[in-house]
Amino acid sequence: MRTMIASSAQLANGIARLGWFYGLSRVIARHTSNLGHTNSYKPSRPVPTQRELFADLGALLAEDAANVGAGIYPAMPEAGDTPQQFLARVRAMLADLPDALSRRAAEDASSARAAPAANDPDIPDYFRQDFHFQTGGYLSDESARLYDVQVETLFIGMAGPMRRACLRPIADAVRGRDQRTLALLDVACGTGRFLRQVRLAYPAMKLTGLDLSAPYLAEAERQLTGLRSATWLKANGEKIPLPDQSQDIVTSVFLFHELPPDARRNVAAEFARVLKPGGTLIFMDSLQMGDKPGWDGLLESFPVRFHEPYFRHYAIDDFNAMFSSVGLAAVETRSVFLSKLIVRKKL
Numbered sequence: 001m002r003t004m005i006a007s008s009a010q011l012a013n014g015i016a017r018l019g020w021f022y023g024l025s026r027v028i029a030r031h032t033s034n035l036g037h038t039n040s041y042k043p044s045r046p047v048p049t050q051r052e053l054f055a056d057l058g059a060l061l062a063e064d065a066a067n068v069g070a071g072i073y074p075a076m077p078e079a080g081d082t083p084q085q086f087l088a089r090v091r092a093m094l095a096d097l098p099d100a101l102s103r104r105a106a107e108d109a110s111s112a113r114a115a116p117a118a119n120d121p122d123i124p125d126y127f128r129q130d131f132h133f134q135t136g137g138y139l140s141d142e143s144a145r146l147y148d149v150q151v152e153t154l155f156i157g158m159a160g161p162m163r164r165a166c167l168r169p170i171a172d173a174v175r176g177r178d179q180r181t182l183a184l185l186d187v188a189c190g191t192g193r194f195l196r197q198v199r200l201a202y203p204a205m206k207l208t209g210l211d212l213s214a215p216y217l218a219e220a221e222r223q224l225t226g227l228r229s230a231t232w233l234k235a236n237g238e239k240i241p242l243p244d245q246s247q248d249i250v251t252s253v254f255l256f257h258e259l260p261p262d263a264r265r266n267v268a269a270e271f272a273r274v275l276k277p278g279g280t281l282i283f284m285d286s287l288q289m290g291d292k293p294g295w296d297g298l299l300e301s302f303p304v305r306f307h308e309p310y311f312r313h314y315a316i317d318d319f320n321a322m323f324s325s326v327g328l329a330a331v332e333t334r335s336v337f338l339s340k341l342i343v344r345k346k347l
Contacts, residue, residue: 003068003070006068007069010064010076011062011064013075014061014157017160018158021155021157024090025156028094028153031097044300045296046295046297047294048292048298052294057156060158061161063161064165067168072171073164076197076200078160078193080196080225092142092146093153100135103130104306108130108133109130109131111130111135111137112143113128113129115139117215122235122236123212124212124236124263126260126263126310127139129307130307131306132150132154132306132308133307134146138190138213138216141218143216144216145219147219155337160193160197162338162339163194163197164197165339165341166282167198169331169332170184170198170201171201172280173248173249173280173282174202179202179204180206182205182249183205183208184198184202184205184207184208184249184250184251185208185209185210185240185242185250185251186207186210186250186251186252187210187250187252187267187271188210188211188237188252188254188255189209189210189211189217190220190254191220192223193223194251194253195220195224196224198251199227199228206231208232209231210235210237212236212237217232237252238263238270239270240274243274244274245274245275245277245279246274246276247274248280249279249280249282250271250275250279250281250282251281251283251284252267252283252285253283253285254284254286254339255267256314256317259310261313261317264314264317265322268322268326269326271326272326278346279345280331280344280345281328281344284339284340285339285340286299286314287299288315289315291340327346328347329344329346
């Protein structure tokens, strides 16, 4: 009975978030149109109907609730924010929107270069730009504050359920083992929303979050307030400052589409290096071309609507060859709404 109640609560929360963020996205669309920044690009590839999108959304929410009911993870809030903090983020996002739209119209993705963190010599050039035209790129405190509400608005409240799909393969990797003896590294942990989900599911596991952005790491640490903390590493995933074969699980969520092709391969090699033999890589990122052929128009449109300079190559990159070449054997690959979940084992 208790698990049924938790499952129902998770589903109800997901439906409420979907309604809230769908409404917010409509408000932003009207505001964007009023500011004269409509996007007239028409993809040549097919796009899903609204009915198809919402059918997939329903399946994602049902899977999320079923995982709670099966005890894969507990019912959980999306973030460690109070309602007042969440609404403050929404207001700040709306206040930032005119400037972001102006930069998008001018194809100007340079505001991150003015952020204080941009002077850090460890920041690679490809990271010093405004992905999605967001102010400050990933290098400012304000960007870290706004990122999650921006992403949830883009995914109409479904970023959390998509990330939580990664918790099932973590459960598979942990099953029958003492979580206190296991180490998990999240590469490009960003603002820590996924690590918060992992911590709620595995309160005793040793967690490490790695990211290039000091402001984002600070936000990630705040997200774990009140929970057992993680170890935080400000570093590049191309050169992870951890010993060989030191991690039981490596996760990476929504990183590779923002990396140049050579950087992707460097990071994949680092995944394999730090994993123990038999260790698990759990990888999530955008769909690629052909994963859902009727949705390819969305992938075609994405780098046009947003500043995503490496996305076109990402969408056709050969991940099977990339991961196999570094000794990561295939376990599972499947679509999760707009994302792709890949599970690999180190040989």
